[in-house]
Amino acid sequence: EIVLTQSPGTVSLSPGDRATLSCRASQTITDNYLAWYRQMPGQAPRLLIYGASRRATGIPDRFSGSGSGTDFTLTISRLEPEDFALYYCQQHATSPWTFGQGTKVEIK
Amino acid sequence: EVQLLESGGGLVQPGGSLRLSCAASGFPFGNYWMHWVRQVPRKGLMWVSRINSGGTGTTYADSVKGRFTISRDNAENTLFLQMNSLRADDTAVYYCVRDVGAGWYSFDSWGRGTLVTVSS
Numbered sequence: 001e002i003v004l005t006q007s008p009g010t011v012s013l014s015p016g017d018r019a020t021l022s023c024r025a026s027q028t029i030t031d032n033y034l035a036w037y038r039q040m041p042g043q044a045p046r047l048l049i050y051g052a053s054r055r056a057t058g059i060p061d062r063f064s065g066s067g068s069g070t071d072f073t074l075t076i077s078r079l080e081p082e083d084f085a086l087y088y089c090q091q092h093a094t095s096p097w098t099f100g101q102g103t104k105v106e107i108k
Numbered sequence: 109e110v111q112l113l114e115s116g117g118g119l120v121q122p123g124g125s126l127r128l129s130c131a132a133s134g135f136p137f138g139n140y141w142m143h144w145v146r147q148v149p150r151k152g153l154m155w156v157s158r159i160n161s162g163g164t165g166t167t168y169a170d171s172v173k174g175r176f177t178i179s180r181d182n183a184e185n186t187l188f189l190q191m192n193s194l195r196a197d198d199t200a201v202y203y204c205v206r207d208v209g210a211g212w213y214s215f216d217s218w219g220r221g222t223l224v225t226v227s228s
Contacts, residue, residue, distance in 0.1 A: 033212075033213070033214075035214040035215075037215075043220075044203055044218035044219065044220060044221060045153065045215075045218060046218070047208070047214060047215055047216045050208055050212065050214040050216075051212075051214075056208070056216055057216065088152075088153060090153070090214065090215075092212060092213035092214040093213075095167060096155055096169050096170070097155045097213045098155070099152055099153040099154070099155075100152075101152050102152060
């Protein structure tokens, strides 16, 4: 199975800062089928990006995804209060569809 | 508005069974592939199973294959997960999730989850 490793484990930033989160795969992800989710405390995850760079319905343009092959990035251009949360990447190319271990974005 | 509402979780002894249900509303349920994803509290996410829109095709994670069965009733807009031979490591919050589209395997709508605890 494809193992996804996210870095950093935790990042401390201030509202208005730019956040850059990384997701590295143990093997090439076909067609760049890589998704990103945000999970706020006590809530279910919410899809932000799929297919590496496609924003999901209703997701603001401060969220952008990039990358290919084995290295992918989620960028949040200006952090809003609700963006201080957990973020997971997920590959949706190959069964079993696996998730990374998560990156926590916390308030500095 | 898309709504997914899980039910059926609870405390069960090792070796026992549970049947989870997910009531869907706000979208044409019969047109969408559906999945179950689980999360150990305060830990990571794991995809469990999927079913295609017509209910004729299913896939399972290796760790649940032969023990769990996914099914759906499109007339009642309901998704099910029958869980047998439960083990302690099946303890998790189980989410009912909707596929972005047929076979994208990314998940654009999630329920609030139902907690399954397997313990003696």
